[in-house]
Structures are given as structure tokens and as C-alpha cells.
Amino acid sequence: MQQFSKGSCKGDEGHRDENQSNAPPIPEQVQIDDSPVYRIERKLGKGGFGQVAIKFEHKDSKGCEGGIPNEWKVYDDLGEGHGIPLPLVHYKGQQGDYYVMVMDLLGPSLQAPLVNNVPTLPLEAVACIAIEAISILEKLHSRGYIHGDIKPGNFLLGPPGTREEKTLFLTDLGLATRWQDPSTGSHVKYNQTPGNFRGTILFASVHSQLGRTSTRRNDLESLVYMLIYLIRGHLPWQGHQGEDTSFPVCKQKRATPPDTLCDTCPEPYLQFTTFVLSLKFDEEPNYARYISLFRGIIGQNPYVWPVHTDVTQEVPWKQVQLKDDDEPSKKIQKLTRWISVYDVHPPMKQRCELAFQIYLVFLGFLEFIDDLPLSCRYCSNLDYVDLIFHIEKGHAEGMHITSVTYSFRSKSWALIMDDSARYTAQNYAFSCGSLHKEWIEKQWSENFYITAVAGADDNRFLVVMSKGTWNIQQSCCVFEIFPFKWIKKKWAEGLYVTAIATSGSQWAVVSTKGTRFTDQAIELDFQYPAEGIRERLKQGYHITSVAANLDEVAFIFSIPGGAATASVEQEMLQTSNFPNDSEIKEKWARNYYISSLCCG
Template sequence: MDLLGRNLAQVKAEQSGIPRETVMRVAVKAISILEEVHSRKYIHGDVKPENLLLGSNDPNEPLLFLVDFGLAARWEYGTGSHVEYNQQLGFSGGTVRYASVNAHLGRTLSRRDDLESLAYSLAFLLQEKLPWQGKYGERKEEEHFFVSKEKAETPPGSLFASYPEFTKFFGYAVNLGFDEEPDYKNCKSFFQERIGVNDSQMDSRDDHCPLTKQLRTGRPAAQWVTVYDPWLPTKQRCHYNVPEEFLPQFIARDKEQKLFISSVASCDGKWALIADAGTGFQSQVYHISPEFLPKEWIETQWGNRFYITAVAGSREGKSLVVMSRGNKHSKQEYVDSNLFPSSWVDKNLKANYVVTSMATSRGRWAVVMSVDSTITEQVIELDFAFPSEGVRRRWAAGYHITAVAATMEQVAVVMSKLRPRALKKGESGRQVVQRSSSFPINRIREQQDKDFYVASVCYGRTAS
């Protein structure tokens, strides 16, 4: 067995930092090591300075070793097919400080995540500390939320200020697709073309490798998310920018025309309502509450055999709760939480409950779970931006968006497999999702002309 030198965390501590050019050489060597590991159909799963060891105690020694494969996993099993994408609420594994955002969100890890962890490791070697060091909560869930939020909101140029070669590498790593093969040669070239060049020349060089795509920019943005289902022609009405005092008037008018509320949302203190003739509801009640969720009123309506079918919260802390008869629910529970209640949702999914409604208010989450015989399987895509890649993969696997909600920090998309008889007339399972900065009334009308109707709508964080 070879006797290796110190790990890079020890070197940094002993030298009070590592020169930029040395870190660039480390980057090139580490990328080559990961290329070799990945060529053997494995990912390391825990890339960090403590697992990168020198071949001797000389920090300028060109040999570098990656150790501790205890969390290594297959990305391909020799079949020629990449492992399947999945997201299970919770931490996928690794070291919190260096784990990828995907790991914090519970996604299946792939080659891109090793590169993202390497980027955080390089940032640690260059700087006194990482922006998220010292972010703790009372519970592990809170710590993961704070750290992953900080990572998701840190632009590549901010993490590596004045280091363009590292900025390019980090930007490349976090914008890779789940099963995309990294261009290791290109990654190494970011650093190789600058090794041996003095700092003043480095900083004045042109960027010859611009990113061709930007999936994660670190710039938060809020938008409307509208989900459409294809139905046979039906009557659907949309109201938006409705002040609270006018809600009863709009709801009563729709009720006269036998239109029941199917979705509600709030933005800037006003409300949006979707009402249509195809809900299958027999009767409906609603309550505008000065608190996020009116517990006593909800429990009273449960006693009257009404179940929550739509709910929304406002930035003022109010809520609009709609409860209906004639739906497929037989039991129901809900929770109000300051973070997305991953553990509670997971526990109830195992008890044969499924998420049927969600709402947010002032950063809080309300999640409603029901016993619903129309849903056979369910997964949740949770992210700091709209999870386009996950949604597309779930659609391809036969899932259907059944609920969506967002705070100003995160967005959750609930996707379900439905029994064929649970689909509305004319509904094929094919869906359309649109995002917009203002309520998309014109887009809604365009989609209705194509016989696509609003299934759910929300306003909140959708871009990063």
C-alpha cells in the first residue's frame, strides 16, 4: 500500500491558503481522475478536499489521489443505459459543505454531481471559507435547506470572483443534464490555457469558452406557472387580480352557471380563480381566512363530508380554502410548515395518502394529503427553480402534474400516475406548462381554443 501525503484541506490549513496556479493544477488532475472513475461506470459521490491527497508532502507535487469510495455508486450497469432519474425527498448523500444541490434535493446522483462537488472544493481551496459555511438550523432539514438555497442562489461569477477559469468550470458543471456526458477535455482546457500565465495576464484574457446554456444562474425570479390539460370542449372561466372584497361576487356568479372552483392562487395581495364545468363536484363551500389555514372551519367541513380541493395563501398571511363534495377523496390530512414538509409527506405517502393540494404564504407551506383511489403512484419534484428536466423525465415515465405551488424560495411540482378512468373526457395525459411574469390571460384563451384548459396555477419562485 502506498503511503500518501496530506489531504488538500490540511495543506490549506497549514499554509493559510493555496496559490491560484497550484489550485488550477489540482483542478486538471482531479478532472482527469474523475474522468477515469466515470469511465469505469462509477461516480465517487463524496468529492471534497479531505478526499484529495497529494502523492507526497510537497504541495507542488504533480501526483494527486482521490480516496474514500464508500459512497461510490454506479451511473451505468454495463447495459449501455444510464441509471434512471429519480428524486426522493431527503439528502442523497455526501458531505453537506461540498454536496451538489441535486444531492440536497434528493435526486439520483450522476457524473455532473462529482464535478459540482469538485467546483465547491476548488472554491474552498481558493478562499477563506465558502458562503454557506456556518449555515445551520435546529433540524437537519433546515441545515440542508439553508445550505442548498445558498448554493443555488450563488452565481458562478460570485463564487469565483476574479477567477474566470474557475467560473467557467463551475458554470459548466451546474448546467449539465442528468445523463449528459461531461466534456472532460474542455473542462481541463479552462485551466490548462492559463497555467504558467501571471495573474494580470489571466484576468485580462478573453473568455474563449462561453457557456452555451444557462440552467442555473443564481438570479432568483418569480413567475406564474400555469398547467394545462387537454379536454373535450368545456366551459372554463378565469378571474385574476381580484380584490378580496369582490371574491364572493365572482364566486356566486360562477355558481349560478354551475361552474365550480378548480384552482386558486394569489399574487400581490389579490386573487386568481379558475372555475369550470368539468370538475364533477356536487357542491362547494369556501372560506377567506385572516390566518393561513382556518383549522376549525376545515374540521367542521370535514364533518359535513367536504374535502379541500383548492387552497391558496397570500403574502399578507391570509388564505382562501375551497372544499367540495363529489370528489374522490375519502380521508384527508394537512400540515402547515415553515419548510416543505418532506418527512411528513414521505410518511403519509407510505400510508397510502397522496398530495392533492398545496399552498404557500410568507414562505410557509400548506400541504394537503388525501386517500384518493384515482392516483396509483406519486412523486414530488422540489427545486429552487422550476424543475423542467425532472418534469420532462416524469412525463416520459407516464406521470401527470396534479398540483404545483411555490414560495419565493422554492417550487414543488406534484406528479402522479392516474388510473385511466380518472382522466377527464378527452384527456390524453399530454400536458402543457407555461411560465409568465404576469397572469397569462391571453395565453389561457389561446390554449382553450386548442382545447387545453387550466388544471392548476400558482405564483412564486420559478427561476434561479
């Protein structure tokens, strides 16, 4: 005689791939090994009460690349007695095309009140949720994992009518990843892969949406958004419509300061938000301090707390009060107008075989400088006529373009030329709307390769092609969005990015074979990515290209190969206008010269 039990099913809808639309139907009943036979009565979250929850994950889903669901691996790794309030798993196995996990059926999620037309939750309730959620995340993080999809729907209360009905549980470990190497205990290495985002757009951290390596701060940032959502009933970026809302949502998150996000919320929420948004990539969160912020909101009587929490008894308020010098900065680092990158060059005595001339054309006048160890010509605030004049003049004097960019703010060009690039010849051409394919292909046939590209706000591009490079093959294209997938494809073919530019919202990218680079990485952000730059430089990368538009800035980082280029010293400068005379001279005095610049 078969034993039957009731079950509620949960399909992996939040993480399902588009190609699973034709997946076979979920079985009507389930039996895993020696488990009871479970009949599927309803879909989880639609009301009613059952004895267990059954989660189905299709074998072709993204979470099953390694053969079994990622969630299974996390549960197996955590083992028994992990001390984290997660639903208890009774059985795991495969039935047909689905991986099946049978676990405790819990009570309503934190999303349920808002779905059931309760506009907001009481402040005391949200404070209790904050305390318990921070405690749960601390326990999970202490085991080396981050959750990766913190949102109201993944926090559930215990079954109604039981002693656990006020206990908060964390569910769905399908996107959980390690922030800590289990063998060494060291923090995972920083990386960014734009476009590689999985999660819930509304609550995801900015770093997750930008494709950066997930760390503990990501879970806490998502928790910030969840708490604000529970208090206010909405988030500022919920109004975006269309097929792809990830870009505008991420952009608005990045641009929303803590005091705006926490408007009308009690001060502890602003403090918590400010602390969390200030966390560095590998910084250990101060969970006890965060918990202490909410202690004053929930009061002293634990019997009226809507969510059971005993963590406040473990962290006395007086032990973690904030000091004046502990207050985090509330400033958001916005993208400044000009970014210039400076490479160090050997002093003149090591380059005595070359004759250099120095000119500085700044804001329309020419200045000769004779007492500097290396020479370049800097020209800014140029219209098209002036730009062509200075290019031709420089070419006539044996100088070549090494960098050129356009300022959308001043509607003018900036030009850098010198005679240190060792080019033997150089040509350039303007094109409208796209890169001039026929002209570029003709130059390629004559062994000229693209060494610089720039775009203006009138849809025109300037392409500079030089002879005498190490290049042997190139590919270039113009895209409506930043083309990380295209760049990855070119990397696989042995071509590295050597030039990028913007024209309005368009991105022009040039990839080259024969660069002597051994690896390359990208930093893409809505603001100046100071932390990402520091992490990349620590990893041995240096900046080889930079471009920006009014929304985004992209840095291309490369690792050079060969003894001659194995070590590169760089500095960066952010200015509201083109670097002035004193700023340039200060860099020159220390043998640093502009290698890349952009204005956004």
C-alpha cells in the same frame, strides 16, 4: 511471537449517524485474519507518520445497511487493476462492533494547507489539482461510479519522501453510488427525494442537497466548489450559522451565478464552472475539454508542478480549443412570478351533453367569449371582497372553483371556476394561521372533501371543499418547512397529495385516498425545475398540484390509473403576471385549460 505494526486510525466521522454517539470505543489494536497486529497510535490527520491507515466504521452506520460498508462493496466491484489512484486496501474484516479496513497511509490532504494557516494555494497548484482531479473522476466515472463527497479532505497526496509524494489520490468511497446500471449499461433513472441528503454541505452540489439522483455532474459541481475554495480560501455560503445550514447554503448556491462565484479567479475557472453548471442530468461530461482549460495556467515545465500530472501530455491543447458556438450559457433560470399548468380537454363535440358558459374576468372587468370550445371563468387581481363576490356569483350559476391562488407580489387573488368538475356542491371558508380543523371535520362528515387550498401573506388560508368526488379519506396539515417526510408517510398509507399551498414560509398539504393515482413524485427547487419537469413527464407523470413561496416552488407529479385517465397532455406557461387574454385564448384554441397555477 506477535508481529506489531504502527497504524493511524480513521473513524467514519463524516458519515456517522446521530444515534452512534454512544458507540463503543475504537479498539487499541487490530488484527484482520492473518494480518499483522496493528497498534493504534494516533488519529489520522493529527501529524506524525505511520505505516498504514485503519478505517473504522460502526456496524450500525448508514453505510452498512446491506451488512458490510458501502465502501467495501465499491472496492470489491472495482476489483484489482482498476487504474484509479485510490489508496491500496490490504485487509478488510470485522472486529467487535466495527468494520475495519487497513489501507496505505498517504500524505497530507488538500485541506491541510488551509488548516495550517496558508490562506490560499498558488494558481498554478490549483490548476494542477484541477487537471488531475478531473482525470481521476473521469476514470472513476468510466467504471460506472460517482464519488458523492468530493472535497479537499478527500484528495490526498502520496507519502512524503516517496516517488508518489506528488501523486494525487482520491479517498473515501463511503458515499459512492452507481450512475450506470452494470447489467444494461443504461443511465440510472431520474428521481428526487427531498431531505435525503448525505455528504458535506459546503461542497455538495445543489442537486445532491435537493435530493436528486446523483450523476456525474454532481461530482464535477463539487469539484468546482473545491477549486474555488482552494483559490479564495472560502466560499460565499460559509457564513451561515445554526443547527440546520443546509437550506440557506443550498439556496445561496442556487442563486450565485458563475461570474460571481469565480470573481477574481482566472477565466478558465469561470469557463469550467459554466460548463459544469450547464450539464444535464444524463449528459456525458467532456473531460478532455475541461482539462484543456487549465493547460495554459500550469505552464510547460512538469518538474515545477506541485502535483504530478501526465494527463496534459495526452490531451494536446490545440485539439480541444473552444469554438464560439461551444460556449455554454451563463444564464441562471430564475423562478418567474406566475406558473400555470394547462390540461387538454376533449373538443366540444365529445362533451355535447354538458352546457358550458365562458367568462373572463381580468384585472377587474368581465368579458364574454362565445366562440371557444370549452368554458371557464378566470378572475385575477381580486381583493377579499371581490373574491367572495365572484365565488358566490359562480356558485349561483352552477360553476365550481377548480383552482385558486394568491399573489404575494400584487397582494391579490386569482380564481378559476368552471362547470366541468362534476361536483354536486361546494363550500369554502377562510382561516387564520392554520386550517380550520372543526369546519373541515364537519364538512368531511357530510361527504365534502378538500379540492383546493390557497394561502395569503396575512397568514390566512382559503379551503375549498366539494361534494361528488371519488375521495374516501383525507388528511391535511400546515408545516413550517416543506413536509416531504410527512408526505412519504401518507404515501405508505395509500393517500396521495391532492392540494398544496403556501402562506408566507408555511406549507399547507392535503393528502387523499381514492384519487385513482398509482404513483406520485415531487420536484422541489429554488428555481423553476425545467429539467425535473421534463424527466418526470418522460416517465409518465403529469402535474396535479403546484405551489410556491418567495424561496421555493413545489410540483406534485402523479401517474393516473384507469382507462379514462391513463393519458394526460399538459403544457406549462411562465409569466411575470397572471396570463393575459391572448395567452389564455391561444391555449383555449388548442383545447388546453388551466388545471393548476401558483405565484411565487
